[in-house]
Amino acid sequence: MHDIRWIREDGAAFDKAMARRGFAPQAHTILDMDKQWRDTTTELQSLQQRRNEASKEIGKVKSQGGDADALMKEVADIKDRMQSLEEEGRALSEKLDAVLSGLPNVLDEDVPDGPDESANVLLRSVGGAPETNAAAPDHVAIGEKLGMMDFETAAKLSGARFSLLRGQLARLERALASYMLDIHTDEFGYTEISPPYMVRDTALYGTGQLPKFGEDLFRTTGDHWLIPTAEVPLTNIAAGEILAEEELPLRFTAYTPCFRSEAGSAGRDTRGMIRLHQFSKVELVSVTHPDKSMEEHERMTGCAEEMLKRLGLSYRVVTLCSGDTGFGARKTYDIEVWLPGQDDGKGMYREISSCSNCGDFQARRMKARYRIDGGKQTGFVHTLNGSALAVGRTLIAVLENYAEADGSVSIPEVLRPYMGGLEKISAEG
Template identity: 55%
Template sequence: MHDIRAIRENPTAFDHDLQRRGLSPLSAELIALDEARRGAVSAAQGNQERRNALAKEIGAAKKARDEARAEGLMTEVARLKEEGPALDAAQAAAARALDERLASIPNRPKTDVPEGADEHGNVEYRRFEPTHPWLEKGRQHFELGEAFGLMDFEAAARLSGSRFVVLKGQLARLERALGQFMLNLHTTEHGYTEVAPPILVRDEAMFGTAQLPKFRDDQFAAGDGYWLIPTAEVPLTNLVRESILSEGELPLRFTALTPCFRAEAGAAGRDTRGMLRQHQFNKVELVSITAPEKSAEEHERMLACAEAVLKALELPFRVMTLCTGDMGFASQKTYDIEVWMPGQETYREISSCSVCGDFQARRMNARYRSKDGKPAYLHTLNGSGVAVGRALIAVMENYQNPDGSVTIPSALQPHMGGLNRIEGPKI
């Protein structure tokens, strides 16, 4: 959510930032809505102030035994009372119109975000290549998984339809091992607090992190005002909603391993084979809550924590700074980590780390009390640490062997009971 006061103070800067995201200038429209809101507030306040003044005049008239004047004043009070509900309704409607419009506008990009219309405008930030030789080309994960008899898309389709999978045996254990490995890394080495949050949340929580109302069609509604979470970002970030923290409590760092649910409404025809784009998947989420002056530093720290997962697994990856046209709605700046997939012979996103400034905090009314004692809005950050299903894909494709087996990375072997290989059929 944007700050209308900041827009009024510098409408040119606001319009410039929106233009960088490919949007037309909106400051004039927003200021007009705010003027209407202010006018409605003024009218309602004027009505109440006049009634208060009349009450004093009525008292004075009665004290002076001027019944005719008192009666006339009471008639005016009655008229003002009748007008009151309509004025209050107009005030609420004007405020709602402004808030709804503000809520529909994406966050302003930071000045160092590259400008571009889509993913072609993204800029490489850095990359990591393991010291050992890594595959440039190989079989795709679903070819390997189906050959093992441990990755069953047909059974999943009978159960739930397309974009689901049933993992069995050693592949199911490998996915579980990946999630446990990531959680242990983030909690023991990176200082995140593990949280087991609800995976059903209310409208207010989805609004707070900006999934609603704009991206309603991408979500799974569970009925009675509940939604299945698209990511643990939603419950973790909303842990601080409607609260005022002390500066000494910051930063807060949370992590969770949860199922995630996405309708993928805008992804028809994309990645229909395999596990790359599923309606249900597991992900380890990272969320940080910071003071404003610390959020840029925390963004780099979060990125490094997500990178540490792939480095420990010795998977080749690159980090991309997303351009203005490819960033998420709530983001000020986003880094995507893209892992190498030999089966597709390309890099694919496995983590997205974003700093949102006070954009989500305003929607959640999440504040902290700074050293001067005045409440100020918090800054929020979120990132994948990382997507477990895509990590499974990356491990399978990067650690495949000519005989069809898959080697278990050494970092995962303690979580696999010492198993170092998933055997496949001879090729």
């Protein structure tokens, strides 16, 4: 959500910021609605004042035995007018909120301009020069040869874009999540949360998924939605709160399933586990002081990168351009892991994490604040989120990078304690 005071003070700057997002000028329309709402509010206040004065006059006239009929009619007329203005004010406020809530966050100045992912900027590549792995046509072939990845049964149960893992692959997925959670909690200071997997409209509105992206979500027959990411419940822990400055930053992590309709991805990534309706992630969320959010963004990205370093996986980090940055983000770093079995065995980088600084955009929607210097004045916190990591895609990366010529898969050394000491996954005999 945007600060209407900023738009009032500098509509040109607001329009310039929205132009970077591909939006036509909005300030004039917004300020017209804002003026109508303020005029309505001003009239309401004036009428309330006159109503109070007239009510006192009625009492005085009656106490003196006078005729108060005219004053009583005036009060009745004022009441009717006030009721009409209250309804008009609510409608104007809702209309203004709808416009503001449909506009994306303002980008940081150092976000590169560009129409789509082709304009993203490479920051660094980590891990040696990417190589193809002749033993890894792709994770589907590897998993099916092991007899532990079954898309046919998943389709029988749930339809397209679902997967079923068996045996040691199911355990490897669990091992990855447990390993990530242990590092983030024990070494990086995140508090583990086990959140609800269903939330109400207000939670999704707070993080920016509603109302704009409702078609990308799954809704129950009641009044709940399945979470598209643990970012939603974790960030909303701060919703409606006024935090003490010394409490910041709050850092949360959670391992949850995520549910997405993938409404805009028809025909994309239909093979394997790259893009599913249900997948799992270890999510990181930070709630920070505004002065610390840029520093926290770098820290969070480093925490996500550390998972890949310890797993021995090559990756790169890119800064998303204006046309590729998500709705609620001011700035986003994508971490892309090297998958040697993709692109018909030629290999390619694929996103495994997005780490975003949302500034006060979500906090304004959630009314998440902190108390400045322990006084009465409050300010909006800044919120950040990132995958660390998408567990299914990390599983894919391990399979395709650690596949052996005999069809087995070596287990990265850091995961072996979580696999009961097992060093290699081989086909079930």
